[in-house]
Amino acid sequence: MRNPQWRQQGEEPDYRFTLANERTFLAWIRTALALLAGGVLLHQFSHALGPRWVVVALAVLLAIIGAVLSVIAYTRWRANEIAMRTGKPLPHSVLLPLLAGFCLLTAAVIAVLMILG
Template structure:
């Protein structure tokens, strides 16, 4: 860990840590959603739709898990240097990715019904 700068207020460090843990929890939820989607019985969704939804969820899960620590480190470094917090560049990807899965699932449910 970069030790340049001052030790930040513990409240900010702990808030950063909670955010890191939330990213990991989000990753687990996305992964569970992907596994659940892959386990949906064959007659409910078209197989390709089920596979697409599962793959997108698991990929989002892997991204969230893989990027959570580097993000924590960037924010911690900014706190130590009393610099602006860097923007979360992947926020749109996660937001739109989950929205895409929800819309595709909704369409598949409506077509199946």
């Protein structure tokens, strides 16, 4: 497997920082998988919630956000690796408040569906 161009920039960081960055990446991947699993669970087992089109739309949205999050996890991991290699500060991300807001919105929609259903 060839090394990407960015791995030849700067110098190799301390392996502890590289491993910590990898653990963070894996945590984001677990979150993406949890969103996907939540979408599948909502679609397959939420027969008491209605209207059905809202449940299906929410399930599809959860799956899409999970897929997008997995791509963002890689780009974030890569940006952190580059920053560590070149001695620059770690890049800022608005991902955390966006993800928290999405989870809040999802919980609110499900709560409303439970009350109405």
